Amino acid sequence: xxxxxxxxxxxxxxxxxxxxxxxxxxxxxxxxxxxxxxxxxxxxxxxxxxxxxxxxxxxxxxxxxxxxxxxxxxxxxxxxxxxxxxxxxxxxxxxxxxxxxx
Numbered sequence: 001x002x003x004x005x006x007x008x009x010x011x012x013x014x015x016x017x018x019x020x021x022x023x024x025x026x027x028x029x030x031x032x033x034x035x036x037x038x039x040x041x042x043x044x045x046x047x048x049x050x051x052x053x054x055x056x057x058x059x060x061x062x063x064x065x066x067x068x069x070x071x072x073x074x075x076x077x078x079x080x081x082x083x084x085x086x087x088x089x090x091x092x093x094x095x096x097x098x099x100x101x102x
Contacts, residue, residue: 002034002073004041007051009065017043024069032073032081 004024008017021043028034053066 001038001040002028002032002071004028005070005072006041006043007068008043008045009051009067010045010047011065012045017045020067024071028071 004021006020006024008020012020021041025034025039025041029036048064051066051068053062053068055062
């Protein structure tokens with residue numbers, strides 16, 4: 001039973017927050033072997049000063065609208081499997097938020 005905590009910018013609306021939660025969960029179902037009905041998430045919105053992220057890290061530029069996704073899970077999943085889950089979750093969440101921005 002992975003537990004997910006997502007910290008998001010305050011200006012996202014309810015549809016965007018829900019879409020990001022859906023995207024993260026779907027990624028876990030597809031790549032992390034999580035059953036579809038095994039969903040435990042806390043999605044919170046924060047003021048800009050509450051989400052602090054360096055402008056660039058490891059040659060990756062970060063904009064002012066950053067989100068942090070934490071996944072807590074039991075032992076037994078390899079680093080490779082965790083990495084395989086994290087990348088599509090991040091991409092899907094970003095796409096979900098941006099598609100609803102339009």
